[in-house]
Amino acid sequence: MTPGLHHYLIVSALLFSLGLLGVVARRNLFVIFMGLELMLNVPTSRWWPSLDTTTTSMAR
């Protein structure tokens, strides 16, 4: 099955929840930060049809 928007969104969702798992389950502050990075890094928001809207999600 050719990967479409669906597939990318689902990968992003799973990655986001992995980041959440890291934030909740780990005690080390740095690993918590890394979990946050993982959550913020998901490719979800890069999906808008034009570049004009994409820049807003890039300005993290």
Added chain:
Amino acid sequence: MPQFTDLLFYALAGLTLLFGFLTVLNPLSRSPVTSAMFLVLTIISMAGLFVLLHAFFLAAVQVLVYAGAVMVVFLFVIMLLDLKEDERRHFNKVAVGLGGLSALAIAGSLVASVVKSVPVSATAGRMAEGDTKALGRLLFESHVLPFEILSVLLLVAMVGAILITKKDLR
């Protein structure tokens, strides 16, 4: 017959998720340095996903900024603080259980909403003008004010960091 890029997507997505899991819950090591290394691998495979979306600039920036700069800062701080007792401490079973439960719940609801709201046939609309030239034009023409505000903000942060580290300046 699946295309090569399709297989590439599945491989990269699987690798991203695997490395992401190893970042947060590595069964073999609790060292934050190992986590950081796996985060680098996660980010690199994510950059591969961006390449598949024809977002080459984003992929390059992802590798340069995240896998390069941000992770170096992370490793600096981790090694400077030298948290040894963290490696001997075992995972908190309750926290892992609750975290896994909440992560499962979030993942379930997100995936369910994606499945519900996005038509399966929706093509992965690659960024038609995702090249660096178009991006630069956009940044310096229509978004020039937020861009400059961001640079001033970064300058303020830099000056603030210098001021904090030099206590005898006052």
